[in-house]
Amino acid sequence: MLRIKSIDTYYGHVHAIKDISLEIKSGEFVTLIGANGAGKSTLLKSIIGLQPVSNGEIEFLGQRIEANSSDSIIRQGISIVPEGRRVFPDFTVAENLAVSARARRSSTAEMKSDIEKVLIQFPKLKERWKQKAGTMSGGEQQMVAIGRALMGRPKLLLLDEPSLGLAPLIVAELMVKLKEIHAAGTTILLVEQNVTLALKIAQRGYLMETGEIIATDTTENLLSSDVIRKAYLGMEE
Numbered sequence: 741m742l743r744i745k746s747i748d749t750y751y752g753h754v755h756a757i758k759d760i761s762l763e764i765k766s767g768e769f770v771t772l773i774g775a776n777g778a779g780k781s782t783l784l785k786s787i788i789g790l791q792p793v794s795n796g797e798i799e800f801l802g803q804r805i806e807a808n809s810s811d812s813i814i815r816q817g818i819s820i821v822p823e824g825r826r827v828f829p830d831f832t833v834a835e836n837l838a839v840s841a842r843a844r845r846s847s848t849a850e851m852k853s854d855i856e857k858v859l860i861q862f863p864k865l866k867e868r869w870k871q872k873a874g875t876m877s878g879g880e881q882q883m884v885a886i887g888r889a890l891m892g893r894p895k896l897l898l899l900d901e902p903s904l905g906l907a908p909l910i911v912a913e914l915m916v917k918l919k920e921i922h923a924a925g926t927t928i929l930l931v932e933q934n935v936t937l938a939l940k941i942a943q944r945g946y947l948m949e950t951g952e953i954i955a956t957d958t959t960e961n962l963l964s965s966d967v968i969r970k971a972y973l974g975m976e977e
């Protein structure tokens with residue numbers, strides 16, 4: 741579904757993504773883990789066209805997308821739940837979802853049917869329909885952010901550290917939701933700083949360090965690998 745071939749991304753002189761290649765097959769649940777500053781967010785931004793790549797190729801469903809605008813990539817079927825959620829705080833839940841539908845140039849009928857699907861996934865949002873997103877709890881805002889990303893029914897959903905700052909119980913609920921979204925047919929690339937959590941929920945993982953992929957395997961193998969156990973799970977040899 742997604743094939744990244746040897747991409748590089750720079751912020752001025754900062755070489756944030758160094759010759760990264762990565763593949764996601766249709767129906768997979770993949771995680772991208774790594775320390776702060778490794779380049780995880782930059783990789784997601786490069787995929788969705790928010791940060792230009794300086795060379796290499798990104799192919800989505802057989803089409804080259806690395807030169808496309810973010811809007812067109814979203815319309816082609818990739819959605820992102822950005823770091824820090826970033827809902828529109830002064831907009832109601834309804835308005836937050838409508839903004840997404842407009843950005844996708846959905847028709848009124850498409851928007852209605854997308855909203856219905858999102859509300860089936862997140863029934864709690866129905867109760868908060870007219871509430872301003874900024875007055876909701878972190879977990880509820882995350883639902884709005886995910887709901888917004890699901891408008892237009894993306895084939896590939898990118899999530900950037902959705903568990904950050906949420907209480908453990910809320911994180912557990914969120915992970916159940918992600919599993920449901922995946923089971924319903926959406927391919928997922930989950931970026932997480934919570935390595936244990938990410939490796940438990942995903943099927944396959946990539947480990948990034950200073951702009952490079954340094955390991956990739958099934959999550960089962962990664963969980964028992966030395967590099968993960970020592971560096972991320974705090975286990976001694």
Ligand SMILES: Nc1ncnc2c1ncn2[C@@H]1O[C@H](COP(=O)(O)OP(=O)(O)O)[C@@H](O)[C@H]1O
Binds near residue numbers: 756776779781783
């Ligand atoms: N807007 C920016 N301008 C300059 N450097 C940036 C910018 N955003 C990120 N970086 C740098 O790029 C590297 C990767 O950052 P990022 O992708 O945010 O990492 P992660 O998401 O893994 O924490 C870091 O060295 C960071 O300082």
Ligand SMILES: [Mg+2]
Binds near residue numbers: 782823
């Ligand atoms: Mg990040």
